[in-house]
Amino acid sequence: xxxxxxxxxxxxxxxxxxxxxxxxxxxxxxxxxxxxxxxxxxxxxxxxxxxxxxxxxxxxxxxxxxxxxxxxxxxxxxxxxxxxxxxxxxxxxxxxxxxxxxxxxxxxxxxxxxxxxxxxxxxxxxxxxxxxxxxxxxxxxxxxxxxxxxxxxxxxxxxxxxxxxxxxxxxxxxxxxxxxxxxxxxxxxxxxxxxxxxxxxxxxxxxxxxxxxxxxxxxxxxxxxxxxxxxxxxxxxxxxxxxxxxxxxxxxxxxxxxx
Numbered sequence: 001x002x003x004x005x006x007x008x009x010x011x012x013x014x015x016x017x018x019x020x021x022x023x024x025x026x027x028x029x030x031x032x033x034x035x036x037x038x039x040x041x042x043x044x045x046x047x048x049x050x051x052x053x054x055x056x057x058x059x060x061x062x063x064x065x066x067x068x069x070x071x072x073x074x075x076x077x078x079x080x081x082x083x084x085x086x087x088x089x090x091x092x093x094x095x096x097x098x099x100x101x102x103x104x105x106x107x108x109x110x111x112x113x114x115x116x117x118x119x120x121x122x123x124x125x126x127x128x129x130x131x132x133x134x135x136x137x138x139x140x141x142x143x144x145x146x147x148x149x150x151x152x153x154x155x156x157x158x159x160x161x162x163x164x165x166x167x168x169x170x171x172x173x174x175x176x177x178x179x180x181x182x183x184x185x186x187x188x189x190x191x192x193x194x195x196x197x198x199x200x201x202x203x204x205x206x207x208x209x210x211x212x213x214x215x216x217x218x219x220x221x222x223x224x225x226x227x228x229x230x231x232x233x234x235x236x237x238x239x240x241x242x243x244x245x246x247x248x249x250x251x252x253x254x255x256x257x258x259x
Contacts, residue, residue: 009179012130012171014038014107018060020050022077025226028142028176031077034134035063036126038105043067045094045104047124047134048078048175049085057081061088068094070109072136072175073121098122114138114164116157117145123160125167132171139164139186141177144193149236155244157237158194161187201238212236 011017020031033056034047043065050056060066066089071079086092096102098113108127115121117137124134137145138160147157165187172180180186197219204218212235220231 009181011179012128012132014128015132015173018056020053020056022051022053025224026146026230027077028140032175033060034173035060036104036107038107041105045070046091048072048136049081051077052080052084054084057085057088061085064089066091068092070095070124072123072134073118075118075137078136078175095122112163114160116147116153116160118151119153123164132173133164133167133183134173135164136175139172139174139180139190141174141180144190146230146234147237148230148233149240152237154237154241158191161191165191198238198242201235201242212239
């Protein structure tokens with residue numbers, strides 16, 4: 001079903017959700033397309049139009065007039081529909097540069113540079129009577145996100161989580177899944193999880209793992225095998241991070257990145 005979804009949690013009064021009908025192992029219940037309707041604004045802004053599914057894009061377009069689009073990153077489940085959405089609404093991408101902001105009615109929206117999941121990932125902090133932050137895939141509504149090497153970079157991702165932790169106890173409006181009530185707590189949880197995974201990768205290497213696939217079979221043994229290709233890409237990002245931080249002695253055999 002496509003339309004406004006009310007089951008994701010207690011949304012701020014200025015935002016509504018239209019969820020794309022593209023559920024899957026990586027997208028959870030589907031991509032969250034967010035519609036920002038501010039007091040004093042002539043029209044709405046849309047965060048992540050989503051995939052090229054006409055039914056979904058038309059449902060979002062019915063919130064017209066759409067004055068602009070904010071994109072968290074380039075992955076197709078978030079951005080593939082932008083060309084068709086522009087045809088429907090005339091709206092184009094208006095992301096402020098990282099650190100910059102725009103006014104939309106009584107809201108101020110600031111772009112936060114949060115690379116790691118992808119090199120171009122950003123989040124959007126909304127300053128309002130009920131503030132919140134759109135995180136795309138940097139922090140999801142449930143579970144953890146993939147850091148897909150080589151576009152994904154784990155060092156950048158950890159830095160981005162620390163930045164989100166500093167946003168404080170405000171709601172997270174993620175790219176997939178339900179809202180999270182506390183950005184600082186969610187980011188801290190993600191940081192702890194990543195550090196635990198790095199310790200597990202180090203242990204697997206000490207125990208003789210000699211390829212990214214070997215590490216996946218040990219560290220991600222409990223993960224559904226349909227997700228192992230993404231896990232292997234994430235492991236490559238972990239190995240690159242450990243190589244740069246811990247030194248050559250933690251690397252498995254030469255050629256690990258191609259295995």
